[in-house]
Amino acid sequence: MNPELHDRAQYLLKTLVERYIREGQPVGSRALARESGLDLSPATVRNVMADLEDMGLLRSPHTSAGRVPTARGYRLFVDTLLKIEPLEMTQVKDLEHRFSRVQNSATLLETASSLLSNITHLAGIVMLPRQDHATLRQVEYLPLSEHQVLAILVVNDREVQNRIIRTERQYTASELERAANYINSLCAGKDLYLVRETLLEELKSAREQMNMMMVAAIEMADKAFEQCPPSDDFLLAGQTNLMEYGELSDVEKLRQLFEAFNQKRDILHLLDQSLKASGVQIFIGEESGYEVLDDCSVVTSPYEAEGEVLGVLGVIGPTRMAYDRVIPIVDLTARLLGAALNKQH
């Protein structure tokens, strides 16, 4: 097989994938011959297509229906044939604008996911910032009622969490203030998972010293952190967009896909894989390793603020998606979200 032919085969694959993405119909030899612009007869194209099929890049839905790309075909297309359109400046500005006027960090994430879904007409997904590297900024206790204390944890300078703690006896405001000060001097600035270790150690020495105030303070703090969820979660927008694609419109398949979104587990695993990646990452069809996603592609990008990777965002849609548009959008959204979170600070 000489290289010139190989080039031609690649070119034909490219135009086939492009056309299939555009039209959604299996592509036949004649249409491809015409569309390619190469001066070839359908018969020649058929030969090439047969080769591509042997290589596992194409397949026929049935004997006489033209060809569609396989996951491996899309992969080759995306990796080496795809020319990514740079986004138009107006679109970039528009996105920037929409991010700029959101203040709250929670709504920032929501904005990101709904923007992703609106612009791409796919499902947009944003993994919540992970907590495992969260550092405790400060703790505060407020008396709520006789047996309840409200613990407020300020984490990472940008996030606040509340826990309601049941206590054995009533505490006065000044007692609680002292307890909080004590915990703050002990733990402020530490990683959350370090905090709990510190607390345990301190609890031992406090018990030895018989310092009941300190014991109570620590036990309260421990109860607060105990409730700290691993925060494995994501936001999803535009699920319903997926119902409009013919290839997914089988109700049973859709049900399983939506079920997977609800379960969250598999999706989170997949997103986790992109955490370490440095830029846009693409999972095509079976590549993801999850059966429900067999007919879907997932395009992700990690987003970061203050130099640290916080999470992953992206879109989920049919394998037949406009990668050239989707990839830069996911990329830009990740950057903008990061920048917006930075400004938050």
Place this chain on the structure above:
Amino acid sequence: MNPELHDRAQYLLKTLVERYIREGQPVGSRALARESGLDLSPATVRNVMADLEDMGLLRSPHTSAGRVPTARGYRLFVDTLLKIEPLEMTQVKDLEHRFSRVQNSATLLETASSLLSNITHLAGIVMLPRQDHATLRQVEYLPLSEHQVLAILVVNDREVQNRIIRTERQYTASELERAANYINSLCAGKDLYLVRETLLEELKSAREQMNMMMVAAIEMADKAFEQCPPSDDFLLAGQTNLMEYGELSDVEKLRQLFEAFNQKRDILHLLDQSLKASGVQIFIGEESGYEVLDDCSVVTSPYEAEGEVLGVLGVIGPTRMAYDRVIPIVDLTARLLGAALNKQH
């Protein structure tokens, strides 16, 4: 039309609805004659069915397909013919148990919605406790960074909300404490919507007195309440259950229904109507007034704690649902959720 016949017609309507709910197929005269146990020929049953159709209680999907109930048919069935099965004691105990071991009030609501959806195999919905009658318990300010203050609002003794407020200058902890004390003495115990009025008035007199500390305190508080959302929201579980019912399995209809869930607006309006009702309320098909719900029924019940109605919960499913099972389940869940929220206190 003599009363005996009327009774018979009602009885036949009842068995028809029961059978249709059970089987999901239009019921023909012969099947109904047999199932009714009345010693009638199919022809007689046909006459009765024709009458019922004239009355708008039944309709035929097409000329020779038997009959199915209309919304009005279901209505009559539910209002006067339905015998509600009391729940089995084991099931009651089981539900109680599941509620009993949840501590957090947010997860209580989630538990309720997922229980509803799991037990009924429909979509479970729980409206979040509404805030309009919320009374402010206390306000607390924490310094976060140079230009940011964290405001913590304790509302209704059981709920806590955070806002991050941008400030012109930096405030010390003691300044903030004094500001909070001031606001607390002013507003604690008041309704949220009263609070804002109070703040506005107070702001005027503070300005006159040129008391800059008070002005700053009030402005901060106002910014905090400004962000107070009306909290029009609900939790939804088991959307995917709805995909398994044939009558809804048209992808386009489903899309519109799910879209309505996302939009939330219409659904909230509907739920609002049940707030004032005292017990289980049922919207059948078109009765709801929302086109997307034409093929759905909604069974709701308000739930209350400490003698006050907090919100509404219920299920959404196809009109053909097992009302006799669903109604007591919704009823019980509302009671149990209320009881659990009470214990929370």
Place this chain on the structure above:
DNA sequence: TTTTGCACTCTCTATGTGAGAGTGCTAACT
């Protein structure tokens, strides 16, 4: 009032048919 009998309607499932699209293969052409 109820039932019987009967013609009629409508759906559903098979079945068949022809057109259209596309393929694979072979043989001819460059």
Place this chain on the structure above:
DNA sequence: AGTTAGCACTCTCACATAGAGAGTGCAAAA
């Protein structure tokens, strides 16, 4: 060699047709 033309073949899709089955409505009989 690589390319092309020709051709038989396959598969789907749209459409028509037919019969079975279910159920109806109506008129006449019980």
